[in-house]
Amino acid sequence: MSERNGLRYGLLGLAILVLLAILLLLANRADAPTEAPPAPPADAAKLASLAEINGQTPDGRQLEIHSWQTAEGAKVLFVEARELPMFDLRLTFAAGSSQDGDVPGLAMLTNAMLNEGVPGRDVSAIAEGFESLGAEFGNGAYRDMAIASLRSLSAPELREPALRLFEQVIGQPTFPEDALLRIKNQVLAGFEYQKQNPGTLASQQLFKRLYGEHPYAHPSDGTAESIPPISREQLQAFHAKAYAAGNAVIALVGDLSRSEAEALAAAVSAALPPGPALPRIGQPQEPAGGTSHIDFPSNQTHLMIAQLGIDRRDPDYAALYLGNQIFGGGGFGTRLMEEVREKRGLTYGIYSGFSAMQARGPFMINLQTRAELSEGTLQLVKDLLAEYLAKGPTQKELDDAKRELAGSFPLSTASNAAIVGQLGSMGFYDLPLTHLQDFMHEIKALTTEQVRTAMAKHLDPDGLVIVSAGPSVAQKELPPPTDNTAEQPAGVPEH
Incomplete structure (x- = not known):
């Protein structure tokens, strides 16, 4: 086969695939209302020039936000967005480092271990499961909150298995010992690197001085002393308490109807451990300057x-x-x-x-x-x-x-x-x-x-x-201000 014929057949094959994808999309939308949307006003149908904007404030996207509560107590916020055949799901828990108690790093490790193992799957199988469905899983832990997220195509044959896997990850993590040891070692290696970063050292001391004994005072990742003794049983207990349905906010945006969103949120909420919202943390004391x-x-x-x-x-x-x-x-x-x-x-x-x-x-x-x-x-x-x-x-x-x-x-x-x-x-x-x-x-x-x-x-x-x-060095007077752009400091800034 010549290169020209190979290219021709390749393009033909690509066109057939595109056509099949369009037919599948139309079939999936067969149940949608067929009434055409009203035509936009004539002056809105054309692209406005910068001159026509004339300094006016651009309009923001108008959102119709639906909100309700699941049977288990999770708060839900939903926006229907039909522009793309996909949806974004984010769970936010009051499960950040402010909930660590006397075990700094507990919240971070619990969140990091969510997708390391579920019944019947290890971390590789979980990653392959999401990837095979074209879905993306995300997670993170901060001072106030911890999150777990899913992005998936909205076609039921892809959405449903992606959601089932997501529900296992957030509701049935197994916290395998080998993965826990690996992540601990990664965190401890990060602490060694931080010792060479003056900005990180300054930030850690600043939060200690600013917050004293308040839960915001310690680093979200814990410390070199607190991380090694954390056990699998402590992670399980924290998950059962902080990842409870009553402690969750479910945010959902995408190509779903209200009834589909309600069913999705109900299934996700039911997959979480039962339990109430955790009490809000108190306000810090004013620090000495x-x-x-x-x-x-x-x-x-x-x-x-x-x-x-x-x-x-x-x-x-x-x-x-x-x-x-x-x-x-x-x-x-x-x-x-x-x-x-x-x-x-x-x-x-x-x-x-x-x-x-x-x-x-x-x-x-x-x-x-x-x-x-x-x-x-x-x-x-x-x-x-x-x-x-x-x-x-x-x-x-x-x-x-x-x-x-x-x-x-x-x-x-x-x-x-x-x-x-x-x-x-x-x-x-x-x-x-x-x-x-x-x-x-x-x-x-x-x-x-x-x-x-x-x-x-x-x-x-x-x-x-x-x-x-x-460094502690002798100080010099500042240069006087000038209206001309000043020469910047020599060297690369240290981060």
């Missing part, structure tokens, strides 16, 4: 500056989010980037942010700078924060931040994966179903004084918890 230093041989110094911020349901969330975008959370163009990087060339990047969690999460400012300029840089950042809290943003800064956020916010619901993440967060933090619309309405209505008041209410420039990690 001040600076501590970790001596580390490097060219640069890591600076971490923090205070307790807010929990996720705080009424000032929108004002603080917008205020932080202007100060240091929005990348280039923020106060911190302009003053510290652009005018003085003291760092490659500097960022600030509120991590709002079940309890009060941290407000943090992060940067790296030359070791001999670290003290001056720290004082500059403190002065910039104090000035911002006293005077607030300018009207231009506020208008620019609102416009940028209005343009980027639709991306938060631009894909099914993005939507399922939003639903999981809304359910976990008990936010209203109208949260996404409410948030943007609040943002649009904020004034400079409201932003300044909210930032000054929650942050105190005299109560900062500061940790630095780097």
